[in-house]
Each structure stands twice: as C-alpha cells, then as structure tokens.
Amino acid sequence: MAHRLHDGLHTxxxxxxxxxxxxxxxxxxFRILVSxxxxxxxxxxxxxxxxTTAGALLGFVFVLLGGYFALRWLQYEFESPxxxx
Amino acid sequence: MESAxxxxxxxxxxxxxxxxxxxxxxxxxxxxxxxLFIVSEVMLFGAFFASYFFIRVVANEGPWPPDPFxxxxxxxxxxxxxxxxxxxxxHWALESIRHGNRRGLTMGLAMTWLLxxxxxxxxxxxxxxxxxxxxxxxxxxxxxxxxxLHGAHVFVGLCLLALANVRCWRGHFxxxxxxxxxxxxxxxxxxxxxxxxxxxxxxxYIL
Numbered sequence: 001m002a003h004r005l006h007d008g009l010h011t012x013x014x015x016x017x018x019x020x021x022x023x024x025x026x027x028x029x030f031r032i033l034v035s036x037x038x039x040x041x042x043x044x045x046x047x048x049x050x051x052t053t054a055g056a057l058l059g060f061v062f063v064l065l066g067g068y069f070a071l072r073w074l075q076y077e078f079e080s081p082x083x084x085x
Numbered sequence: 086m087e088s089a090x091x092x093x094x095x096x097x098x099x100x101x102x103x104x105x106x107x108x109x110x111x112x113x114x115x116x117x118x119x120x121l122f123i124v125s126e127v128m129l130f131g132a133f134f135a136s137y138f139f140i141r142v143v144a145n146e147g148p149w150p151p152d153p154f155x156x157x158x159x160x161x162x163x164x165x166x167x168x169x170x171x172x173x174x175x176h177w178a179l180e181s182i183r184h185g186n187r188r189g190l191t192m193g194l195a196m197t198w199l200l201x202x203x204x205x206x207x208x209x210x211x212x213x214x215x216x217x218x219x220x221x222x223x224x225x226x227x228x229x230x231x232x233x234l235h236g237a238h239v240f241v242g243l244c245l246l247a248l249a250n251v252r253c254w255r256g257h258f259x260x261x262x263x264x265x266x267x268x269x270x271x272x273x274x275x276x277x278x279x280x281x282x283x284x285x286x287x288x289x290y291i292l
Contacts, residue, residue, distance in 0.1 A: 022276075023119040026269045029276040030176045033283075037169060040283040044291050056292050077112040 019076070036066075123277060126238075130281055133231050137288065140223045151224050154217055161290045164207045165282065168239075171200035172279045175246075175272045182268065185260045191253050194268065197275065198246045205239050208232065228289065235285050238278045245271035 022028040039062045047055025112120070141149055150156060178193025212229075219229035249268050252258065258265045 021116060023116045023123065023273065026176065026179050026272040026276070029273045030172065033169075033172050033276045033280055036280045036283050040287045043287055047291050052292050059287065059292065077116070078110045081108050081111050 020073075039066075119273070126277070126281075130231075130234065130284075133227070133234055134284075134288065137227045137231060140227055144223065151222070154221075154224055154228075156228075156290055157211055157215065158290050160207065160211055161286060164204055164211075165286045167200050167207070168204045168279055168282050171197045171204070172276055174200060175268075175275050179265065179268055179272055182258055182265045183260055187253075187258075190258060190265075190268070194246065194250045194253050198243060198250055201239060201243045201246060201275075205236060205243065208236055208239075231285055231289060235278070235282055238281065242271065242275050242278050245274060 020028040020031070022032050039059075043055050043059045043062065046058050145151065174193045174196040176193075178190045178197065181187075181189025181193055217225045219226050219233075249271050252267055258268060262269075
C-alpha cells in the first residue's frame with residue numbers, strides 16, 4: 001500500500017468524498033426535499049388505501065428515521081477535526 | 086546572514102494576518118449559523134405540531150376534523166403540487182447558473198417566484214372560503230396557526246426570491262459557487278419551506 005501512495009495513486013478505498021451538507025449546498029437540500037416528498041407520498045398512499053392510523057404510524061417511523069440520519073450527521077460534524085489527522 | 090535568509094524564507098510561507106481560529110469541531114461558522122436557525126425553526130413548528138396532536142389525540146373525542154369542519158383537500162393537494170414544482174424550478178435556476186446559463190437562471194427564478202405567489206394566493210383564497218375562522222374552537226386555532234405559520238415563511242421566502250430576481254435582472258451572479266450565493270441561500274430556505282409544507286399538508290389534510 002505504501003508504495004502505491006508514494007507513486008501518487010489513490011488508496012483502494014478511493015479519494016475521500018465530500019460530505020453532503022444541506023445547509024451549504026442547494027443540491028443536498030433539494031435531495032432532502034425529494035426524499036421527504038417520496039416519504040410523504042408513501043404515507044398518503046398508505047393512509048388513503050389502508051387506514052389513517054397505519055399512515056400515521058408509518059409517518060412516525062419516517063420521522064424517527066430522519067431523526068436518526070440527522071443525529072448521525074450532527075455527530076460527525078461536531079467531532080473534533082483532530083479525528084481526521 | 087544565514088538565519089536572516091531562513092527568516093525571509095519562513096515569512097514567505099506564513100499567511101498574512103492573525104492565525105486561524107482553533108476549531109473544536111469540523112463544522113464551520115456559516116453552517117453552524119444556518120443549522121441553529123433551522124433547528125429553531127424546527128422547534129417552532131414542533132411546538133405547533135405538539136399542540137395539534139394534543140388537541141387531536143388527547144382533547145378530542147369523536148371524528149377528526151370535528152363535525153362542522155371540513156377541509157378542502159383537493160385544493161390543498163393542488164397547492165402542494167404548485168409549491169413542490171417551485172422547488173424544482175429553483176433547483177433548475179441554480180443548475181443553469183452553475184453551467185453558465187443566465188437565461189435558465191432568469192426563467193427559473195421568475196417561475197419560482199410566480200409559483201410561490203400562486204401558492205400564497207390560493208391559500209388566502211382558501212382562508213376566505215373555508216367557512217371557519219381561528220376563533221372557532223381549538224381546531225380552527227390550530228389549523229390557522231399551523232398553515233398561517235407556514236404561510237409567513239413562504240412570504241419571507243418570496244421576499245428573498247424577489248431580491249434574487251432583481252439582482253439577476255441587474256446582471257449579478259455567475260457560475261462560480263461564491264458568485265451565486267445570493268440564489269443558493271434563498272434556494273436552501275425555499276426547500277426547507279417546501280419540506281415543512283409537505284409535513285403540514287400530510288398531517289393536517291390527509292391523516
């Protein structure tokens with residue numbers, strides 16, 4: 001691995017990807033909007049086709065899922081930059 | 086002499102001005118500012134949603150919405166489609182300027198503003214014809230509170246987009262990221278407003 005790096009080649013994992021940031025990049029905010037739109041469409045479909053309660057439960061699951069991803073993002077952002085070194 | 090030369094060489098590599106501030110986290114100042122703003126907004130909407138669910142689940146016995154009230158779901162659904170379309174047009178505007186297409190930026194921004202105004206106009210029209218007011222019990226209060234709070238955010242977004250439109254007509258903005266920040270920031274805000282509406286619409290009108 002060391003000689004590959006010495007020759008200017010990337011590591012096998014590839015170059016580091018830029019992290020998504022919906023608070024700085026409009027494309028990332030748009031991606032979140034599309035995700036929420038799809039989730040809302042699924043909840044509406046379930047609520048209309050099955051029952052309101054099932055739709056509400058699914059909506060709650062989506063909110064929890066969104067909260068989990070938001071927390072993971074925040075956890076990474078609020079880590080010390082020394083972790084990168 | 087040798088040390089003086091070394092000193093000059095060292096000075097060439099040193100940046101001017103005071104040293105950069107120590108960072109205790111990866112997050113930069115601008116992102117932190119917007120993050121705190123969005124978090125405060127989410128908490129504000131969260132308080133209204135908490136009231137809504139309290140009134141609906143704890144304080145309500147019987148059907149929802151309570152009997153004399155009826156919500157115009159079809160009109161609100163059409164309005165939702167209009168608002169979501171406006172997010173696509175603002176995204177198109179930004180993609181255009183990123184590729185140096187000024188015409189696309191101008192068209193996209195103008196369409197976004199017009200779609201936003203249409204949304205607000207339809208919502209106000211809905212308020213006029215809905216048949217109940219914010220004084221008509223807890224349901225009326227929370228309905229107008231939630232949708233009105235969102236409407237206020239749309240109004241702020243329209244003001245920001247109006248500024249972006251005027252700047253665009255004056256020839257501002259360019260393909261470089263720092264040259265179209267005046268569209269990017271209202272764009273991010275507009276997407277946030279749309280996300281909030283999707284949640285408000287699904288909760289209030291559908292569930």
